[in-house]
Amino acid sequence: MEFSTKSLAFYIHESKDTIDIIGDILNDVGVYINDDSLKIDLKGGHVSDTKVEGLIEKDFKNIFSNRIYFYSETQLDSKQLLRLYDFAAAKGLLITIRSTNYMENRQAYDKPVAFISHDWKDKDKIARPLAEGLSKRLCSVWYDEYSLRVGDSLRESIEKGIREVEKCIVVLTKNYLNNHGWGKYEFDSIFTRERINKEKIIIPIWYGVKKEDIFKYSTSLPDTIALIWPSLKNKDEEQYKKEVEQLISKLHTALTGKSGVDY
Known part of the structure; x- marks a missing residue:
């Protein structure tokens, strides 16, 4: 038996x-x-x-x-x-x-599960906490501060990261929507992979944007269920951090298919 x-x-x-x-x-x-x-x-x-x-x-x-x-x-x-x-x-x-x-060490050598696409202006507030929170949950991600090394080709590294991950986390903020450089390049690469491979790999995170803003950027994005990054408005630091942790736990579940435990 x-x-x-x-x-x-x-x-x-x-x-x-x-x-x-x-x-x-x-x-x-x-x-x-x-x-x-x-x-x-x-x-x-x-x-x-x-x-x-x-x-x-x-x-x-x-x-x-x-x-x-x-x-x-x-x-x-x-x-x-x-x-x-x-x-x-x-x-x-x-x-x-x-x-x-x-x-x-595990983060350095594990194959990343997800690629984090973000604007550099949102690095401290959103992107880094996301990467650190997922890493602490032993979920490896492609994030520029973790994944890029001196001498790497930025374009080649980004393209390789997008090709090899299972999902792409896209941090949609006003900064990102107005980024017509690397941010737009990353999004176009991610969207191209979705279209060619006929797969859904984008996990959007919205912060400070409305559905109309997203629609102007990409007509298909508003149809994808998104996570909403919390605002500090009308709440203390402790409550804000708790909501951030809850979002990261939901994201972890979306990436791994595994649930979290509270006790």
Whole structure:
């Protein structure tokens, strides 16, 4: 009879309490093993208010492999790692702790899932947070600050990126719609791929634009369901960041077909 096993993985944001967070999870691992609500089709997740993300693989039965993966934004030293490994081993658990160095290396060598097309004026507010948020969810993207190297041909790199990814995230802002240089070149390349290959690869994100603006730029774009980047107007910084994280989680789901978990 065939059966599968359960493993656990957690993403932990940068924190001075990373060791304690991991220790608490190891102490309460039974909570995560036995919670049926966590048995979901999921490759990544995000929980901004608890600072911990839970990920559990698909089609689990009732057998736990005793293996737990931790992805931490905080770089732990060898003594801290040894302490945690010993603590887990005493409980009969096998753990793997991967730091930001691991994630950065993975980002550098993984084949990107999506290409982020944006105007440089929107880099700080939208494009970089998108790239970082997806990277933290272990979803590799083609983003100029990550993917371009000194000496690369910009045109060749962009074209290669657009050809090889599964989806293209297009950040539609007033800056982008008025960009008749590289922004327009990228969009035309993406649209050409859609038309030639007869596939839907564009995931639009709107910010500060209306349907009429989008229609003037491309008559077909308003028909594509878009995500709306939140505005800071009438809300505090904490609420804004929460809405950004929710959008990135929705985007992650659209890219990977996997849902997020909040608990």
